Amino acid sequence: MKKIKRLDLGKQWISQEKKILPSILKVLRSGQYVNSDIVEKLENKIARLNNTKYCICTNSGTDALTLGLHALGIKKNDEVITQSNSFIASAASIVHLGAKPVFVDIKNNQMIDEDKIQLKITKKTKAIMPVHLTGRMANMKIIKKIAKKNNLKIIEDCAQAIGSKYSGKYSGTYGDIGCFSAHPLKNLNACGDGGFVILNDKKKYEYIKKLTNHGLIDRNLCETFGYVSRMDAIQASILNERIKYLKSVIKKRRYIAKLYFEKLQKLPIDLPLEEKFEFNTYHLFVIRTKKREKLIKYLKLKGIETGIHYPIPIHKQQAYKNLFKNSLELNRTEKQAKEILSLPINEFLKKNEIIYTCNMIKAFFNEN
Incomplete structure (x- = not known):
């Protein structure tokens, strides 16, 4: 595998x-x-x-x-x-x-x-x-x-x-x-x-x-x-x-992001698209999906490691609640925390590994 x-x-x-x-x-x-x-x-x-x-x-x-x-x-x-x-x-x-x-x-x-x-x-x-x-x-x-x-x-x-x-x-x-x-x-x-x-x-x-x-x-x-x-x-x-090596690291990460954008179009996920006035360096490549937990398990079975940055917003952490008693309504923050998923991205990934990852994501949504 x-x-x-x-x-x-x-x-x-x-x-x-x-x-x-x-x-x-x-x-x-x-x-x-x-x-x-x-x-x-x-x-x-x-x-x-x-x-x-x-x-x-x-x-x-x-x-x-x-x-x-x-x-x-x-x-x-x-x-x-x-x-x-x-x-x-x-x-x-x-x-x-x-x-x-x-x-x-x-x-x-x-x-x-x-x-x-x-x-x-x-x-x-x-x-x-x-x-x-x-x-x-x-x-x-x-x-x-x-x-x-x-x-x-x-x-x-x-x-x-x-x-x-x-x-x-x-x-x-x-x-x-x-x-x-x-x-x-x-x-x-x-x-x-x-x-x-x-x-x-x-x-x-x-x-x-x-x-x-x-x-x-x-x-x-x-x-x-x-x-x-x-x-x-x-x-x-x-x-x-x-x-x-920083410039080459960023260049490779941007290349990987471009592959993700090309291969993951038309799927029921939100992609971190780049605006014309932005130059993003892709420390992380974060998508959003309502089927996150199932997708994580599916990709893990296929040998693909993912992450969540971050599953619990700071205002929901006990450390914050202990100090500040105010109740906050951060609807989009809380909604995204349940949907965000970080895909593999690093300068040592090969093109075929990104394509494989994308194919497995497509396969998941075809089956779910």
């Missing part, structure tokens, strides 16, 4: 091992494991990649969001508008500062519904956090207008969207701060946790930089109480190599 993985990290490592191992060994032999120039080298590469002035590497995408919110002045009892159909980290970063995530319902494409943001703005609202899910971006042109009109900050959750564009601009460059993850599952991935922040404001850059390292000015002087949120040199060395 065929075994088609949604993601294959082992195959990725084998293909890059000879190029990455020397970089890791170089770090280990140097003895410079923390605050290394290897990290600074990566920061410069990422800043150039996104056409921004500054980048700060962190130990995770979650910390990137938390420190970014810090730099925007978010504090206790403030409100940050975001969406509930995301990984828990989006809301957790807000809650950790004593602020409240205010959820807005989503559009058919899983992005935050910009037309509903204004209705959620109060005197306590300080920022908007759109989440660029699956490698596609929210309508940042409209969101930026809303933020300007209401004197709000924008922090973009770009964990799944490095290299994605909306009307020609990269993810993370529309708002005040863009926050990314380098978790092993991402398109630009470390062999452990990692993240980074991009921005153009020098003062905020210097502030976040200090926060990642205990708030220290130098080894002995502490200006503000900070965190330990540094990216270690080993992960940076891996990312310095893997960033060279």
Whole structure:
């Protein structure tokens, strides 16, 4: 039986091992494991990649969001508008500062519904956090207008969207701060946790930089109480190599998505179609079907791995209910959570494997 993985990290490592191992060994032999120039080298590469002035590497995408919110002045009892159909980290970063995530319902494409943001703005609202899910971006042109009109900050959750564009601009460059993850599952991935922040404001850059390292000015002087949120040199060395492959990774994922679009037409499923003004990087390829559970079981029997991102919206999680007693009506968010399904997509899949997957999906709907 065929075994088609949604993601294959082992195959990725084998293909890059000879190029990455020397970089890791170089770090280990140097003895410079923390605050290394290897990290600074990566920061410069990422800043150039996104056409921004500054980048700060962190130990995770979650910390990137938390420190970014810090730099925007978010504090206790403030409100940050975001969406509930995301990984828990989006809301957790807000809650950790004593602020409240205010959820807005989503559009058919899983992005935050910009037309509903204004209705959620109060005197306590300080920022908007759109989440660029699956490698596609929210309508940042409209969101930026809303933020300007209401004197709000924008922090973009770009964990799944490095290299994605909306009307020609990269993810993370529309708002005040863009926050990314380098978790092993991402398109630009470390062999452990990692993240980074991009921005153009020098003062905020210097502030976040200090926060990642205990708030220290130098080894002995502490200006503000900070965190330990540094990216270690080993992960940076891996990312310095893997960033060279990012464009080809995105190109292959877009090719796979094109095959899905061609082969899955006229089926009773919703496809993540790309608009002319979008450049989607397909961290995930998410379809929607009312027969999801049956389809998952069917594909599993055929050796095809799938996933759900995410089956339980944040406002339905116990962690949220424990803190906030308000009852929310997010109809589209809840409806989509019951229908979304992530199909296999990674740069190591072969054309015949995608065609096989599509044929099995067609066979399922012919039988059901």
